[in-house]
Amino acid sequence: MVAPAVAPDPGPDTPTRSARLAVLLRCAAVLAAGGLTYLAWPPRTLWWLAPIGLAVLGWVLRGRRARAGFGYGVLFGLGLMTPALAWTGVFVGPVAWLPLSLLEALFVGLACAAMAVVSRLPGAVLWTALLWVAGETLRSVVPFGGFPWVKLAFSQPEGLYLPLASLGGTPLIALAVCLTGFGLGELAHRLATGRGTPKLLLVPVLATVAPLLAGIAATGAVGTDADSGEVTVAAVQGNVPRAGLDFNAQRRAVLDNHVTRTHQLAADVRAGRVPQPDLVIWPENASDIDPFRNADARALIDGAARDIGVPIAVGSVVVGEDGLPRNTVVLWDPQLGPVDRYTKRQLQPFGETMPMRSLFRLFSAEVDRAGNFQPGTDPTVFTMGRARVALATCYEVAFDSVVRDSVRNGSNLLAIPTNNATFGRSEMTYQQLAMDRVRAVEHGRGVVVAATSGVSALIRPDGSVLAETGLFTPAALVAALPLRSATTMADRLGVWPEAVMVAVALAALVSALVAGRRARTTGAGVATTPGAPRQA
The missing domain is CATH 1.10.1760 (Arp2/3 complex 21 kDa subunit ARPC3)
Structure with missing residues (x-):
């Protein structure tokens, strides 16, 4: 058995x-x-x-x-x-x-x-x-x-x-x-x-x-008090011809949109519909062609600056002497023209740059859509009337040290020009706006967010949103924000x-x-x- x-x-x-x-x-x-x-x-x-x-x-x-x-x-x-x-x-x-x-x-x-x-x-x-x-x-x-x-x-x-x-x-x-x-x-x-x-x-x-x-x-x-006074700011959102990776495929279209919306803002000021701004912030890539190499682009920006009568921070793609592009914000004076520049320091990999391009090309030809932008090296503060404007361009706002270095460089206002058109109507722009609000409190600064296609916003130093735009609509936000030179404990x-x-x-x-x-x-x-x- x-x-x-x-x-x-x-x-x-x-x-x-x-x-x-x-x-x-x-x-x-x-x-x-x-x-x-x-x-x-x-x-x-x-x-x-x-x-x-x-x-x-x-x-x-x-x-x-x-x-x-x-x-x-x-x-x-x-x-x-x-x-x-x-x-x-x-x-x-x-x-x-x-x-x-x-x-x-x-x-x-x-x-x-x-x-x-x-x-x-x-x-x-x-x-x-x-x-x-x-x-x-x-x-x-x-x-x-x-x-x-x-x-x-x-x-x-x-x-x-x-x-x-x-x-x-x-x-x-x-x-x-x-x-x-x-x-x-x-x-x-x-x-x-x-x-x-x-x-x-x-x-x-x-x-x-x-x-x-x-x-x-x-x-x-x-801190929310205006220890350095107050300034009336304008954020111009000109919109783009189309959403997506080819948002700027039509030459000069994005620039034309922002010029047109700035002229409309100037007309609204003359008609008494909005107050006269002390400064204007355009978005990242608002000039989709290099105004230093294209006389037509330079003339358009000059005309918009003279019409509104105050300095404009113009987001632009600028080609350097080496022939390579820079993501640059140009300070444009209504009388003197371009007087200062800030070049984006923290570039977006797989977008503005392509690390290990030849390797990743083995998996997808889409990698060649990524740019070959060159980074800047120094934080720059724009003097725009009474305002000393720190700049953090788009992707940079996610990085603590980049924003901190800009703000601590003698600023009393923070501007964040951005271009979210590549990401359509997704949650990206709202996630980035949350970062902008956190940065306002972290550094005790009013924040001006200017986006090509939205969401543009004006943010108080306590992180509350004073005004904001919708997506993919031309708009201009105009309101007073406090200028603050005091440093927060976080900055110290x-x-x-x-x-x-x-x-x-x-x-x-x-x-x-x-x-x-x-x-x-x-x-x-x-x-x-x-x-x-x-x-x-």
């Missing part, structure tokens, strides 16, 4: 059906949490969804191994980045959108792997929040100069955290949002596992509530808050790794957050 076969013992390391189901549920949860966090971004005003999404992520990462943390983090990153960056594929398709989303998700996964490691330390909520900030710092500098577009701070132009920008910039907002989110996740976990004693709940409650209270308290630190501290956060985060990570190695070597237990066992 043959003995019946006996199923082998699966052993402790073989996942059971229930364990596999739990992993799948966690994967679904973090993917959904990433999507929930994305919904905090403009044009929606659901800023409070960001900490809720992070609460789910923190719950799932709690006590996991680094490998599991990486996987869950990538899924969270895909849930966040894929919809948030959909605008990158509006006219070129998924060839740009999906690889960029995956790359950014991998950076999130790397940060989450580190967060999982420190989640077993006492005070884990703080360490995980700091490591998120460190992850944002990393993806803001690499590769190809970094891509800081989807930073948590830029989801908060409406929220209670916004005033913190004036104290510590975008890293402080990110830290505050993460503390609330991870604190909320820890609080929910302790309540769900029956460890809801007042002593055990105190730390997560403080982590959840304190950042919100700090944001409310910081409102008083946001500069990069130091972020540097300290990253250093402390890395110290916590090293501490957790050393403790884990020692525990594996000696067999001793590792100090953990209460109820945070090591899990796969």
